[in-house]
Amino acid sequence: MNVSIIGTGYVGLTTGACLAFLGHKVTCIDTDDNKIAMLRSGKTPIYEPFLSELLVDAQPNLRFCTRLEGAVQDADVIFIAVGTPPLPDGSPDLRHLSAAARSIGQYYAGNFTVVVNKSTVPIGSGNWVDSLVRESYEEHHGHKANGHFSVASNPEFLREGAALSDSLYPDRVVIGSDDERSLETLYTLYRPILDQTFAPPPYLPRPEEVGAVPLISTDLASAELIKYAANAFLALKISYINEIGQLAGKVGADITQVARGIGLDARIGTRFLQAGIGWGGSCFGKDCAALVSTAAEYNLGMPIVSAAREINKRQREHVVEKLLGELKILKGRTVGLLGLAFKPNTDDLREAPAIDIARKLLDRGCRVRVHDPVAMERFQQEYGDMGALCCAAPEEVADEADAVVLVTEWHHYLELDWEAVAARMRSRILLDGRNALDRARLRRLGFHYLGVAG
Ligand SMILES: NC(=O)c1ccc[n+]([C@@H]2O[C@H](COP(=O)([O-])OP(=O)(O)OC[C@H]3O[C@@H](n4cnc5c(N)ncnc54)[C@H](O)[C@@H]3O)[C@@H](O)[C@H]2O)c1
Numbered sequence: 001m002n003v004s005i006i007g008t009g010y011v012g013l014t015t016g017a018c019l020a021f022l023g024h025k026v027t028c029i030d031t032d033d034n035k036i037a038m039l040r041s042g043k044t045p046i047y048e049p050f051l052s053e054l055l056v057d058a059q060p061n062l063r064f065c066t067r068l069e070g071a072v073q074d075a076d077v078i079f080i081a082v083g084t085p086p087l088p089d090g091s092p093d094l095r096h097l098s099a100a101a102r103s104i105g106q107y108y109a110g111n112f113t114v115v116v117n118k119s120t121v122p123i124g125s126g127n128w129v130d131s132l133v134r135e136s137y138e139e140h141h142g143h144k145a146n147g148h149f150s151v152a153s154n155p156e157f158l159r160e161g162a163a164l165s166d167s168l169y170p171d172r173v174v175i176g177s178d179d180e181r182s183l184e185t186l187y188t189l190y191r192p193i194l195d196q197t198f199a200p201p202p203y204l205p206r207p208e209e210v211g212a213v214p215l216i217s218t219d220l221a222s223a224e225l226i227k228y229a230a231n232a233f234l235a236l237k238i239s240y241i242n243e244i245g246q247l248a249g250k251v252g253a254d255i256t257q258v259a260r261g262i263g264l265d266a267r268i269g270t271r272f273l274q275a276g277i278g279w280g281g282s283c284f285g286k287d288c289a290a291l292v293s294t295a296a297e298y299n300l301g302m303p304i305v306s307a308a309r310e311i312n313k314r315q316r317e318h319v320v321e322k323l324l325g326e327l328k329i330l331k332g333r334t335v336g337l338l339g340l341a342f343k344p345n346t347d348d349l350r351e352a353p354a355i356d357i358a359r360k361l362l363d364r365g366c367r368v369r370v371h372d373p374v375a376m377e378r379f380q381q382e383y384g385d386m387g388a389l390c391c392a393a394p395e396e397v398a399d400e401a402d403a404v405v406l407v408t409e410w411h412h413y414l415e416l417d418w419e420a421v422a423a424r425m426r427s428r429i430l431l432d433g434r435n436a437l438d439r440a441r442l443r444r445l446g447f448h449y450l451g452v453a454g
Contacts (some may be wrong), residue, residue: 001189003027004071005079006100008035008064009253009346010046010163010282011156012081012120017051018167020058021201022192027071030066039064039367047347047374048163050203057201061242072107075190079154080104080129081118087284090289092122100128105136110147112150114182116154119229120287122294126220128177150188152177153220155227160281161345164204164351174216176223190215228294231287236308238279242315245453247277255453256435266326275453277407277433278315280342282350285309315452316353319365319433320360322450326429331365334426336397337388337415340372340379347375349382353433354407358388369397373412395420403429409436417447 001024005012008030030036035045044052055062065071072078082096097119106113115133117125137145151171153176158166166437173190177183192198194213200206218226241262245255255275279285288305295302322329327333342352349355358368364436368388372379376390393399394413398404398421406413412437422428422445430447432439439449 001076001187002027002074003069003077003079003189004075005081005336006030006068006103007080007082007096008045009081009083010040010048010160011158012079013039013044014048014051014163014167015079015081015118015156016062017054017058018164020056020194020355022198023188026058026062027075028062029066029068029071030064032064036064036066040304047345048160050164050201052165053203054201059434061299062325068103069107072104072113073109073111075111075113076185076250077114077116077445078104079116079118081156083282084119084121084286086286086289089293092115092120092286092290093295094121094125097121097125097129098132100135105133105138105145107141107366108133108137108145108147108149110145110310112148112181114179114185115151116151116186117151117224118154118156120155120222120231120283121153121325122290123221123224123228125224126153146193148181149401150177150182151220152179152182153193153223154186155223157227157230160348161343164278165207168198168200168204169196169207169210170213172214172216174218174223174226174301176220178219187215207233207329209328221319228287228291228444231284232291232308233307234272235279235284235288235312236304238274239308239311240377241273241275242453243311246318248275249453250450255451274435275451276315276435277319280350280352280354281348285312285351316356317360319353319357319405319431320364320454322431323361323405323429324364326450327402327427330361332363332367334367334400335361335371336369336371336391336399336401336404338371338394338397338404338406338413339410341375341408341410342369344408344410347372347378349375349378349384351410353422355383355386357405358386362387369399371397372408373410380399395424398422398424400426401425403431405431405433406437407433407452409434418442418447422446 004027005016008028016026080100084092098275161186247257259273340354371391371394372377
């Protein structure tokens, strides 16, 4: 099938690479000239494990361009995968979505095509996008669109850091559409994934437990709500264990053991139940805010989702309070932060706890030394003027440091030469923001080890 993807970011590029690998002819479009130039020269603009390899394998079926013209007429499916960042009031900024929909209308030539919202969009956006495409078509052609196109919703559930595996071996595919032909088209598009009939790339073998993938076919509004409801649930699971973690700290309980004891109950599950600094990234905060904002339009409060957001904010403040409690004075102290990306295996810094924590420490007069295995370049581009000192090696964050904080649990950090780290520090305070390190060993090495909860 011919597929066009508008927006070549974490979602668009992953989707494009996977669909091209499966044999579809894919055009990835982005307004960012640099991104397209990089992709055309064989470079990957984001860090995602195995993406470079997949792009090479998918290359015969992939092309990249900056203009939509020429990529609408022949497309069986057009994905919209542009960003929908939050506005100050929590509602999503739909400018990119609107621009993408209007360009589709401009170049639409009357062929049958399915326009798919893959961006996370507020409930009701399907109908809105449909009207924008039609309006724009009419403006540019002087008459109503008489061809057959329809708008469907196909929310994306990938996790950065495991995006390719999540796309090739998803837990489910959700498609929201009121149009039978569009549903059939998307079913055909996803068939190799749904039936798992493709030969996996050698670097991304099919997990043994993966069988046929369930297809959830719904109306538009349900598909749109599924995405928000899923993200809010994952966010509140993390905030729940963080709230319990605060109490665990007060009563002297071990939150790691508590979480395991809870999580092994099959009704609860162990995933997303690790206490720590809390979530970051471009999705959970934004989607929780959007859910609350949508509910408010219907005069509905969302106290559980709102509380999850508050608790997440508190966890970051808690890191600074904990350091203050230990060091008494923060002015003039040196704190090393291990990890900048919002989670391991990505270079994404959007809403990363490290940025917030670094800012809070700098505001209090601390010197902040930072390291990340892959996000340093992006950090320097986006936050270079913040005042944090970038270190070339992880051990260097410990130089003359009064405290070191593990912010992102990169595998690399779990296996650091902690003895060498200790030797470089002025005082050996180690705040394990992810409760991920071997605390008994670190205490034996002379660290004053602190978990984040309690
Ligand atoms: N990143 C994730 O883990 C993830 C997971 C699930 C869903 N989502 C959702 O998917 C959407 C995209 O997220 P992302 O992380 O890929 O964003 P991103 O910022 O990485 O990528 C968006 C891309 O769209 C491009 N763009 C903007 N307007 C355009 C236009 N009119 N025409 C062509 N290109 C345009 C931008 O230049 C950018 O490269 C968002 O709605 C997000 O909430 C993201």
